Amino acid sequence: MISLYRTVLAFHVIAVISWMAGILYLFRLFVYHAQETENIVKQRFGVMENKLYKIITYPAMWVSLALGTTMIGLQPFLLETHWFRLKVVFVAFLMAATLWAGNIRHQLQENRCKISSKAFRFLNEIPTLLMIGIVLLVILKPF
Ligand code: HEM
Incomplete structure (x- = not known):
């Protein structure tokens, strides 16, 4: 029988995939946007960033959180495991990075962003590393 928990889990993974696709592509767009000189x-890039953020990345982040929280409600013992607590810490950083990207988007569009395209290339790796860490934690449950 298909359980409620596994159904929520499936939609959680779908939402997380959308969130990750959005945030990773957004940072890549920032690299190109920051090195561009032509206004047009x-x-x-501004239009692409806005659509990606507002339609995919930001809503997918909240859907992932809502479904993840639902699973915690269904299996509260998860909060007692160390791997899950560390996941929550990594997720908090990933959410902060997503909200920060929303702010950077405005700065780039208003030509007041001081971050170079080289720095964006480096910053791009942060959500990637957090994502790798989270997936290793939830799959391997190492401690
Ligand atoms: C937004 C806050 C999040 C919450 C509250 C949350 C919560 C949860 C919970 C409760 C589970 C079930 C764990 C289990 O039964 O073993 C789960 C599974 C999972 N989460 Fe999240 N999660 C969040 C974000 C993320 C993110 C950002 C990623 C990836 C980057 C992610 C990837 C996964 C994966 C791959 C699974 C499936 C593990 C399995 O196969 O059982 N989650 N999440």
């Missing part, structure tokens, strides 16, 4: 191209 910058504006086009």
Whole structure:
């Protein structure tokens, strides 16, 4: 029989995939946006960033959180495990990175962003590393 828990889990994974696709591509767009000099191209990057953030990344983050929280409600003992507590810490950083990206988007569009495209290339790795850490924790449950 299909359990409620596993159904919520399936939609959680779908939402997380959308969130990750959005945040990883958003940081890549920032790299190109920051190195661009032509205004018309910058504006086009701005439109792409806005749509990606507002339609996919931001809503998917809250859907992932809502479904993840639902699973905690269904299996509260998870909060007592060390691997899950560490996951929550990594997720908090990932959410902070997502909200920060929303802010950077405005700065780039208003030509007041001081971060270079080289720095964005480096910053791009942070959500990637957090994602790898979270997936290893939830799959391997190492402690
Ligand atoms: C937004 C806050 C989040 C909450 C509250 C949350 C919570 C949960 C919970 C309760 C489970 C079930 C764990 C189990 O039964 O073993 C789960 C599974 C999972 N989570 Fe999250 N999660 C969140 C974000 C994320 C993120 C950001 C990722 C990946 C980058 C992620 C990836 C996964 C994966 C792959 C599973 C499936 C593990 C399995 O196969 O059982 N989650 N999550």
